[in-house]
Amino acid sequence: MNKRHRRTLLLLLLTAAVLTAAVLAVRSTKTRRSQEGLGSSGSTSGMMSESASYKAISYHNGSATLSFALNKEGAWYWTDDPDFPLNQDYLIQMANTLSTLKPQQTITDGAAPEDYGLSEPSRTLSATASNGQLTTLALGNATSDGNSYYMLMNDWETTLFIISNELVKEMSVGIYDMFLLPSLPTLTEDRLGTVTLTGAVTTELSAFRAQTQTAESGEEATPEDGGSVTWLCGGADVTADEQVQRVLTQLTTLELDACVDYRPSHGAAALCGFDAPTATVTVNYTGDGNTAQTLTLCVGNPVLTGDGQYVRVNDDTTIYRMSADKLDALLAVAKSGLDTATSEN
Structure with a gap:
């Protein structure tokens, strides 16, 4: 091998050495970055810092x-x-x-x-x-x-x-x-005053309480204290009516299932039936601190897919969903009234 060939071979070897060093440096850098993310020991017991907030x-x-x-x-x-x-x-x-x-x-x-x-x-x-x-x-x-x-x-x-x-x-x-669903008020029967169900007809149920005994505090007794309540509709006693009892049961278990649209456009609200609601449920009740409160539930169309109806609560424009088994008694009376009492058209 002459001098020229030896020089060429030496250059090739040097070039290969430089390339190898460069590759190793890149790998070392990536390995170091990985170890920095995994911990100084390179352990993968915790990828993210457990103390990180x-x-x-x-x-x-x-x-x-x-x-x-x-x-x-x-x-x-x-x-x-x-x-x-x-x-x-x-x-x-x-x-x-x-x-x-x-x-x-x-x-x-x-x-x-x-x-x-x-x-x-x-x-x-x-x-x-x-x-x-x-x-x-x-x-x-x-x-x-x-x-x-x-x-x-x-x-x-x-x-x-x-x-x-x-x-x-x-x-x-x-x-x-x-979405953090709002909690509807607790509508126990002792808090209810009037319930108005409006749809094809309007039916108003009114609670009449007789003071049958006095609570220990000296205040008028409530049903929870042993007092009695009579439900009237059009002047008739409908307390024992099965439809009324189903309405009261649904009012005491009202609960929203999901949010459908947080800031709906007018078109979306109309599509859900709020231009001409299926029913409106208005409940006057006694809130905390013995204050007079009102809950209004506006019921729109049946949901496009799945079970339930679109609903709105009070002045909230958000559109929610409620399952049919939470509304069927309310909607039935709003549509047809009570069989045993007078309904106002």
Whole structure:
């Protein structure tokens, strides 16, 4: 081998050495980044810092993008509408899930993101800790048993993780499913005054209380104290009427099932039947502190899919859903009145 050939070989060897060093440096950097995210020991016992508290969470679940943040009082809110009555439990649970996220398995050798649905992931999440540190997650395909998902963290393409499906399930909850439903007043019979059911006909039920005994406090006795109540309709005693008893039972168990539309347009409200309601239920009752209160329940059309009716409460424009078994007695009397009493047309 002449001098020229030896020089060429030496240059080739030097070039190969430089390239090898560069590759090792890149791998070392990615490994160090992974270890920094997993802990200084490189252990995967806890991917996220268990002591981390998050101030912002944003994610895309395949169909919608939702973003949440903490306000000055430490309460979570939906950034698209800070006034949205958000059920805090959902975000508290998600923050806890992130803080304790642990891999079921780590894949480091020959892992190609595209083989796991991670080249263009359908689900992504970013979480900002209170110290400003940003963590990003990308979720790919489900495992063969459907109980886990492949995941990339902070764009570390050399390390893939398999995590439980808990985070995916939490990300799949719709925003209206996070709506904190208002509690309707407790309408026990001793609090009820008049009940007006308006539909095709109008029927008014009035409670008449006879002072049969005096409570220990010296105040007039209520049914709960042993007093009696008579229900009148058009001057007739309808206390024993089966329809009246069903109406009273439904009033004492009123409960909203779900939010359908938080800020509905006029067109949406009309589609749900609120231009010409099916029925209006007005209840005058005694509230806390012996104050006179009124509950108005406006019932629209049957829901387009599933069971129940669209409803509105008092002056709230939000459209809710109530199941049919919570309304059928009220709607029957609003439509046809009582069989045993006079109804006003």
